[in-house]
Structures are given as C-alpha cells and as structure tokens.
Amino acid sequence: MASALAWPAVVTDDDAVVTPNRLIVASFCLMVASFHFEMPDGRFHYQLPSMAAAVFMACTALQPRVCYRALSSPLLWFVAFFFAYCASILVHGWYIDWDMRRMVLFLIQAIFVFWAASNLLADDKVSRAVLWSFALASVVRAGLPLIGIGRTTYEEHWTGGERVSAWGQDPNFASTLLASGAIALVWLAYARPGTPRWLRVLTWPAVVVIAMAILDSGSRGGMLALAAGLLASVLRHTQRVTVLLRQMVVGVVAVVALGVAAMNTEVMRGRLEATTQGGSLAGREKIFPAVWDMFLEKPTTGWGPQINHHEVGKRAPYLAKEYRDTHNLFLEVLSATGLLGTIPFFVGLGLTGLAAWQARRGDYGILPFALLGVLLVANLSIDMLLHKPFWFVLGFAVAGKARVAPDA
Numbered sequence: 001m002a003s004a005l006a007w008p009a010v011v012t013d014d015d016a017v018v019t020p021n022r023l024i025v026a027s028f029c030l031m032v033a034s035f036h037f038e039m040p041d042g043r044f045h046y047q048l049p050s051m052a053a054a055v056f057m058a059c060t061a062l063q064p065r066v067c068y069r070a071l072s073s074p075l076l077w078f079v080a081f082f083f084a085y086c087a088s089i090l091v092h093g094w095y096i097d098w099d100m101r102r103m104v105l106f107l108i109q110a111i112f113v114f115w116a117a118s119n120l121l122a123d124d125k126v127s128r129a130v131l132w133s134f135a136l137a138s139v140v141r142a143g144l145p146l147i148g149i150g151r152t153t154y155e156e157h158w159t160g161g162e163r164v165s166a167w168g169q170d171p172n173f174a175s176t177l178l179a180s181g182a183i184a185l186v187w188l189a190y191a192r193p194g195t196p197r198w199l200r201v202l203t204w205p206a207v208v209v210i211a212m213a214i215l216d217s218g219s220r221g222g223m224l225a226l227a228a229g230l231l232a233s234v235l236r237h238t239q240r241v242t243v244l245l246r247q248m249v250v251g252v253v254a255v256v257a258l259g260v261a262a263m264n265t266e267v268m269r270g271r272l273e274a275t276t277q278g279g280s281l282a283g284r285e286k287i288f289p290a291v292w293d294m295f296l297e298k299p300t301t302g303w304g305p306q307i308n309h310h311e312v313g314k315r316a317p318y319l320a321k322e323y324r325d326t327h328n329l330f331l332e333v334l335s336a337t338g339l340l341g342t343i344p345f346f347v348g349l350g351l352t353g354l355a356a357w358q359a360r361r362g363d364y365g366i367l368p369f370a371l372l373g374v375l376l377v378a379n380l381s382i383d384m385l386l387h388k389p390f391w392f393v394l395g396f397a398v399a400g401k402a403r404v405a406p407d408a
Contacts, residue, residue, distance in 0.1 A: 018066050025126055027056040029133035031113075035389045036141035036177055039167040053109050053388055060116050067116045072398050074355070075115055077348030081333075082111060084341035085305060092304025100306055106386040113388045117395025122402040124363060128192070131184050138181020139206045141166065141174070142213035156218065159274045161267025163218040175214045175222025176378035177389055180371055182210040183229040187367045211258065218267040220275060221381035225374045227255045232373035233366055283318055284327050284381060290315035291331040295338070302338035311335075329379035329390075352394045359400030368393075368400035 034052040060067040085107060094100040121127045145151040150166040165171045189195050189203040214222050234251035262268040274280040281288075294303055294311055303311055312324040312335075326332040333342050353376075356369040371393045375384065384390035 027059040032134040033137035074348040080344035110391040114391040114395040118398035121399035135185040142210040159270030164216040171217035175219035179226035215265040225378035228377040229374040232370040286316040295334040308335040355401035356397035362404035364400040368397040
C-alpha cells in the first residue's frame with residue numbers, strides 16, 4: 001500500500017534544470033493576482049480569473065516539459081476524481097446544459113492549474129514572484145472598498161450591521177482569499193532572508209488593512225480561516241523548545257487580538273452572537289443535515305453535480321430558491337459523486353496535506369501548511385471545488401515538499 005501512494009519519479013530525458021519562460025511566470029502572476037478581482041454580478045460573461053487562467057494555460061504550451069514535467073501521486077488521484085465526476089454526470093444527467101459545460105471546464109482548468117503550480121512553484125524565483133503578486137493583490141483588494149472603490153454593501157436585517165465586499169463578490173469567498181494573502185504576506189516579509197527592514201515595517205499596516213476588510217465582510221468562516229492560518233503558522237519545524245513556545249505565544253496573541261477586533265465590529269459581533277446564542281449558521285444548520293441525508297440515500301454515485309443543488313433547494317428551501325449550494329466542500333463531493341468520487345478526492349487531498357506537513361522542513365517552511373489550513377477551514381462553510389485558488393494552494397503544497405532536501 002505504501003508503494004502505491006509513493007511519489008512517482010519525475011519523467012524527463014535528462015536532469016538539466018530549465019528556467020521557466022518569463023511569459024509563463026508573468027501570466028502565472030497575473031492569474032493569481034486576478035483571483036481577487038472576480039466580478040460575479042453578471043456584468044461580464046467571462047470572469048477575469050477564468051480568462052487569466054486560460055492565458056496562463058496557453059503560455060504553458062511554450063515549455064510543457066517544465067510546467068507539466070512531474071506527475072505527483074495527488075495529481076493522479078485528482079484525475080481519477082475528475083473521471084468519477086464526469087461519470088456521475090453521465091449517470092444522472094443535468095438540468096442546464098451550458099451550466100454543466102461551464103462546471104466541467106472550470107474543473108479541468110483547476111486541475112491543470114494544480115499540475116502546473118506543483119511544478120513551477122518548486123522554483124524559488126517563480127514562487128517568490130507569484131506569492132508577492134498574490135499578497136500585493138490582497139492588499140489592493142482589501143484597501144479599495146475602504147476608500148470607496150468597488151464597494152458593495154449588504155444590509156444584515158437579522159443581526160444588524162452592514163457587510164462590505166467589492167463588485168458584488170461573495171464576502172465569504174473574498175475573505176478566504178484575503179486571509180490567505182495576509183498569511184503569505186507575513187511569511188514573505190519575515191521568513192524570507194534579505195527582506196528590507198522598511199518592507200517588514202510596512203507589512204503590519206498592510207495586514208491590518210486586510211484584517212479590517214475581513215471583519216467588515218462579516219464572514220465568520222473567513223475570520224476562522226485566518227485564525228486557523230495564524231495558529232498553523234506557529235507549527236513550523238524547529239528543534240528548539242524556546243522557539244516553539246515563543247511562536248505559540250505570538251500565534252495565540254494574534255488570534256486573541258483578532259477576536260477582540262471582531263467583537264468590536266458591529267456586523268461581525270452580531271453574526272457571531274447569532275451563532276453562539278441561537279445556533280444560526282445562515283441556513284447551513286438546515287443544509288448540512290439535508291445534504292448528509294442525501295448522501296446516505298445515494299452513497300455510491302451520489303446525485304450528480306448540479307442535480308444535488310436542486311435537491312438541496314427542495315429539502316432546505318430558502319426564499320423560494322430552487323437551487324442551493326451545499327456550502328461545504330466535503331459535503332459537495334459526497335452528494336455530487338458519492339463514494340465513487342469521494343474516495344479518490346479525499347486520498348488526493350490527504351496526500352497533499354501530508355506534503356504540506358513535510359514541506360515544513362524545506363525552503364518554504366510552514367507556509368504551504370498554513371495556507372492549506374486556511375483553505376480547508378474556509379471550505380467547511382463554502383465550496384471551492386471549482387475555484388482555482390483552492391487548487392493553486394494544493395499545488396503549492398506539493399511544490400513545497402519538492403523543496404525539502406533529501407537529508408532534511
């Protein structure tokens with residue numbers, strides 16, 4: 001069994017190290033920066049992240065042996081999941097033809113992003129450029145609504161306050177990406193050697209801006225994801241007990257400060273109190289049991305992608321909506337594909353998590369594990385299966401393992 005899950009060798013004709021083409025790196029940076037600037041209010045048929053991903057994938061054709069040189073074990077399991085996903089579609093059918101084509105296309109894009117990222121991010125210069133692009137885009141995205149650019153507000157009638165986002169973005173998705181950007185920014189400023197002192201000083205105001213944007217969004221999941229990333233960051237590989245204790249103290253203080261700030265933000269305080277006092281999860285307390293029952297009814301092949309959302313709409317009705325998301329990545333996979341898709345997906349995810357943990361001993365340290373922690377916690381309340389940022393982080397985890405020295 002251990003040999004079946006081992007990392008396969010890189011298949012190349014020689015061991016020469018080839019520098020990725022600058023156009024590929026530039027398009028990669030553009031894609032990860034575009035993650036923050038999706039405008040899902042219907043004004044554009046094609047979203048910027050999807051178009052940027054298409055450009056990136058086209059550019060990878062310039063050096064396919066560099067971008068797709070290694071077939072990692074997680075990739076093989078995720079490809080198996082993709083075939084199970086398509087098989088479930090064929091078995092159960094679909095409601096809306098164009099929507100189903102879009103879902104399959106997005107999943108194909110996501111897996112190719114994972115594949116390319118797991119290879120390209122193993123290059124230190126590429127990873128540095130890409131991570132800085134993502135971190136700086138996070139600061140820009142967090143700051144623009146604060147000065148009124150692209151600002152979108154949602155009135156919270158049940159808990160009070162006003163949720164703030166940008167360009168009609170879902171506050172939960174946006175805050176998850178912002179939390180990831182904050183973790184990446186701190187790591188780039190303090191864990192990388194040679195960072196200028198002035199840049200480290202500027203990092204904290206930037207992190208505060210991102211934290212303010214997350215709190216203003218009213219996203220409980222986004223706040224918990226940021227807290228998870230902060231706590232995961234203290235688990236970096238070290239053999240010195242004093243260093244570990246200092247890291248733990250810093251992490252706990254940061255999480256406590258985040259909690260105090262949340263309780264002093266009207267919209268976040270109201271939503272947290274609604275959860276702790278009334279058990280309200282914005283409808284998820286009804287959706288989750290319904291989706292679990294759906295899985296128990298059809299455990300083998302599930303209900304099929306898209307069809308499962310219509311079934312959720314029937315079992316957990318809300319404002320006469322016929323179509324409701326599962327709001328949970330793991331329940332989405334279970335209900336859409338059953339065990340046929342869940343087993344390969346979870347094996348691939350488990351191997352990726354193991355890679356992120358092992359990466360602590362490498363050049364990227366705790367960052368892959370911390371980012372993965374942010375995304376996994378966030379996906380307890382949202383579903384990012386078809387979203388490229390999720391697969392980008394999975395790819396970074398695999399690349400992080402590749403940066404571990406054999407004798408480390």
